[in-house]
Amino acid sequence: MPNVEKEKNTTDQKASPSLKPSTEKEKKEIIRDVQTKVYTILTTDSQGYGFLFQENGAIVTNAHVVAGYIDVVVRDQNNRELNGTVIGISNQYDVALIQVHDLAGTPPFRNGDKRV
Structure with missing residues (x-):
């Protein structure tokens, strides 16, 4: 069982960085839109x-x-x-x-x- 948990964490860590640029861009767009x-x-x-x-x-x-x-x-x-x-x-x-x-x-x- 410990191996399965370890694999899951590794997969989650790999997925997170790929989502960050999109999220950051979206936040910047929201801020720009709200500022108006x-x-x-x-x-x-x-x-x-x-x-x-x-x-x-x-x-x-x-x-x-x-x-x-x-x-x-x-x-x-x-x-x-x-x-x-x-x-x-x-x-x-x-x-x-x-x-x-x-x-x-x-x-x-x-x-x-x-x-x-």
């Missing part, structure tokens, strides 16, 4: 990040980032600045929604788009 859905949220007091949640231009961020603000600046990965309006906030869950009309029609981040 992540935005920097700016107020005069703070900075944070959020992601495009809905095709209507709604961005989810942390409530503490936008607390006390209605109007915020939203910056994309190309440093383009857009006007955003805080449309909902939950201090209990530290979550806020920001409406960015200029992002309406942009496909949002979807959890099922790619698998990690």
Whole structure:
């Protein structure tokens, strides 16, 4: 029996390296795709990040980032600045929604788009 176990481990070790390049490429693609859905949220007091949640231009961020603000600046990965309006906030869950009309029609981040 020990020989069978030994063979199995050897086979598993040989299979792993061949899967790594494909997995690494997939991870890089996922990161690149997701980065286009992540935005920097700016107020005069703070900075944070959020992601495009809905095709209507709604961005989810942390409530503490936008607390006390209605109007915020939203910056994309190309440093383009857009006007955003805080449309909902939950201090209990530290979550806020920001409406960015200029992002309406942009496909949002979807959890099922790619698998990690």
